[in-house]
Structures are given as C-alpha cells and as structure tokens.
Amino acid sequence: MPWAALVAAVVVLALQVRHARRTRAALVRRLETAARDLETLSQAFSRFAPAEVVDDIIAQGVSTRSEKKDVTVLFADLKGFTPLAERLDPVALVRVLNGHFVRMSRAITEHRGHVAKLIGDGMLALFGALEPNPWQTNDAAHAALAMRAALADYNAALAHEGLPALAMGIGIHRGTVVAGIMGSGELLEYGVLGSNVNLASRVERLTRAHGVDILVTEAARAALDRRFHVRAMRPLAVKGLAEAVATFALEGFEAGVPAVP
C-alpha cells in the first residue's frame, strides 16, 4: 500500500512538472511574440516620432520631451476639391482621395520627409523633424517636384477611368517650431506648433492667387540648392501677418526642368 501511494505521488509530481514545463514554454513563446510585436511597433513608430521619443515611450509609457527644432514644413492641399466632392459618389470620392494620399505620401517619404497630419484633403509633412537633416529644405523641394510628377501620373489614370483631374497647391517654409507629443489620453500624436507651421499653410493658399502649384518662402529659398529653378512672385498679404509675404514659384531642378502646369 505505501508503495502504491509513493508511485501515485511520483506520477502526480511528474504530471505537475510536465504541466509546469508546458506552461513555462507557452509563456516563453508568448513573451517572444510580444517582444517581436514590440520591436515591429517600435520600428513602425520610428517613422512617426524621433527615436529618442520612441525610447521614452517604451521605457516610461509616455514622453514629455518637447523642443524647438529647425524644420521644413510642406503643406499640400487639393484645389477645388469641395465642388468635386459634391459631384462624386462617396465611394469614388474616398477611393480617389486615398489614391492621392498614397502617391503623395510615397513621394514625401522617399525624400526623407514624414507625413505628420492629414487635414481633410490636405496634408502636413515635415522634413528634419525626426532626425537632424542639414539638407531638409532641398529634400522638401525634391519631394514637392516628385508630388507634382506623381499627381500628373495619377490624373492620367483618373482620366482613363473617366474621373476628373485633381489640382494641388504646395507651400514650403523653413523655420523653428515646437515639436513634441501632443494631445489627450485618447489621441496622442507627435506634432509641431508655431507660426512657421501656419505660414506654410498660408503660402499654400497663395498658390491660387499666383496661379502656380508650388511656392516656397524666402526662408526656404535661402536654404535651397542653387540648382533649383525658382521665380520670384509678387509679395501678397496673408492672414495673421502684418507684412506681405514674398514667395517664389518652384519650377524645377537643374537641366531637367519639368513643365509647370
């Protein structure tokens, strides 16, 4: 009888050990999966916020880091989109708009910028915000030219489907902004603030008045590679500024100057 009890105890112990091992192995697998997910998330997040901000968030759950940064702001908006939105059915409208955003975002990221925000049919992109970039304004100007070319391609595809062409205005400005994690508990994002951000948006509005698609401010032009072809425009007043703003139409780069629409 004592032998039977002993054997039973050993069997129970063995089963418990096996159960514990299986539980441990399952936990290790879950931990590894979670670690891989975290790594993927961390890499993905690095496209939207500076590495040190991502590190803060991983280590502490939040980043209170905010700082003044010299960045180049590119603001792009579709011209005459509101009447177009009223004519198209919602499904086609969203498809057209998303196709546009995909192409423009690609042009921006391929030139080391990142899309900070979509605002209706407009987009705010930053250059030099996630990591120092001495050539940030050149990158923004190259991105703008790539966006121009991408829009021309997209319009050809839309025309093939019998859809109307899109027109876009782009404003580029360089200056100091305040950058950091902003928002409430429900919605947090890495963003920028300041009059220089607003100025890029105001300059984008001036593309309508000047009848061009890409405008850069004097501050942006001063930082541009001399191989960019720019044309000085008449200074115009913008909302929020006492003095008229001098702008330059961006026409192309070096010999291969694309036609200005």
Added chain:
Amino acid sequence: MAVEWGECVLPAQPVPPALRAELRRKIGAVPDWASRLGRSSWVAGTLSDFIEDPVAYAPPKLTALVHLVVSQDNSCRYCHGVQRAVMKILGYRDDALDRLLRDFHATDLSPAERVALDFARRVSRGHPRPGRAELEAVAQAGFARAAVAEIVAVVAAGNFANRVATLLALPPESLERMVAHPLFRLVRPFMARRMRPRLRKPEPPPPSNRPWGRAVAALDDSPSAGVLRRTIDGALGSPVLPRRTKALMLAVIARSLGCAYSEGEARALLEPEGFARPDVDEVLRDLGSPRLDAREGRLLPLARETVRYQAATIQRRVREACAAMGPDETLEAVGVAALGNALCRLSVVLDAC
C-alpha cells in the same frame, strides 16, 4: 534578424596570399569576406585587424556584446550573423542571445554592462550625440577611462564593418552554417579555445599630428589606436580614388552627423587640394558644385545616404551610384563612407579624455 538583403555588389576573386596568411595566423581560417574585399589592402587590413578586437582595457565579454548590439541596431544581416555565430562558439545559447537582443535591461547582465551597452548603442546611433554626461555615467558604472575610450573605438569599428558589409551586401559567412551543423557541439570547445577573446598588451600611442590625430590620441596606448591610425592613413593614401574625393565624402558624412570635429579634419584635407572654406561650404550646402567631377557628383549624395538607411535601399543606391565605376573604386568608395561614419562615432571619445 529578418533584413531584406540583395546580391553582393562585388564579385569574388582569389584572396591575396599575404592576406590569406595573415588571417590564417590570426584566426586559423580565411573568412569568406576576404574573397570580396581582398582587392583593397586597407579595407581588408582594417577588418583583419579588428577580428582580434584590439583592446587592452575593455572587458572581452563586453566588446563581444557591443558588436552584437551595434550590428543589430544597424540592421547588418552579415555582421549580426557572424557575431552571433562567434558567440555561439564561445558558449552562448540561442535563447540567451535572443533574450539579450530583446532587451538587455531584462537579462542577467551586470548593471555596469547594461550602462555600457546602452552607451554603446547611443554612440552608434549618433543622434543625439552622447556627451560628457553619458561618458561620465559609464565611468561611474565602474569602467576605467581607458576602457570607456575602447568601448567607443569598438563601436566605431562595428560601424565600419556594418557599413562595409551592408553597403556591399556581403553574403552570409560559412561560419553561420557551421554553428548550425549537428556536429558543431563536438568541435565547439576546440574552436572556442582558439577564438576566445583575450586582452592585448597596450602599445605605444601612434603620432597625433596626422588627420583625426586628436581622436586617435584619445585612445592613448590602446591597441585600437594603432589600428585606426593605419586605417585612416591607408584610406587617405590609397591611389584608387583621389584624396579630394575621399575628403569630400568624409566632410559630407560629418555634416550629416553634425560632427564638427570630423568636418574640420576633412576641411583641413581639402585645403591643400584647392578647396577653400567657401568652396567646401558650397559643396556641403548643395551636395553639388561645378567644381565636382561626375563621379563626385554621384558619390557625395551617396555618402550622405550611408548615415541612416534601410539595407535594401542603400544596396540599390550603391549599385546605382557605382554603376560606372570598377570594383576597386566601388570598394574604396564604400570603405571611405564606412570610415567617415566610424570616425564621427570615434570623435565622441574626445569628450572623455
């Protein structure tokens, strides 16, 4: 580490006998990279010199970990695979290495090792550039000044090797296959005995009146100082690419990383080449100038891209930029880009000494 990796940019060719003999003497074998890189004596010589970790003060275990962490951070498929294989030979288990790479703060490393690895990663990333406070933190964790300086040198060496391997898309070493073989356990103790890292003896410091002399001198009598001195002199003295092309590439990389010291050293090299301050300013402002030749016009934008990159993208860019160049020139251009990145990391040491 899953990283998209292209075909090697350079063809394999017979390994020069002197390099073969040197590698056999050092590690008892000729690694596969020798057949791709042997055409440049200074690039191959640098990698050969760094195989033995020329350190006299930094703990060997730490330098191995630094190589692993830096190669992971730089997404270098080649170096990471090699270092992982080396560490398996030295007795590390796969699960331990995985735990370490997931989060070295959560593994059984000492607090001092964690501080040192964190510091090494910051030096490697280059932004924000570690300053005196970070160097002090490593010293306070229990490392001597000379050891801290060597950690910086190991990171610089890692960045050199990572860029050479990634930019050229070096294929995985056969060492990786060897450690995966079922019979590996039998030979591991013998291999470990041969490959066990050992501290080397300090060496007389090299002369400091040469390019990047102040940064190299900060390593004092560490054997890594001599290796870096030979690398810099070899790169600048090589006749494959003009000295001014190399100095321009080094200046662009320094500007990109915000390293004023390295930019100053590169400018000093350019002055005798007829590039006065305003000329260099123009090049650095536009990454172009009427004074550049066509090859420089392609290599300077490439140099900038070697600072931060995705492996597959930079490999494609190297192919494009070097399409009109022969293998010797391509290897030298990649070596110079790698050296520029390494020197900017090395210059962190100036804050320590």
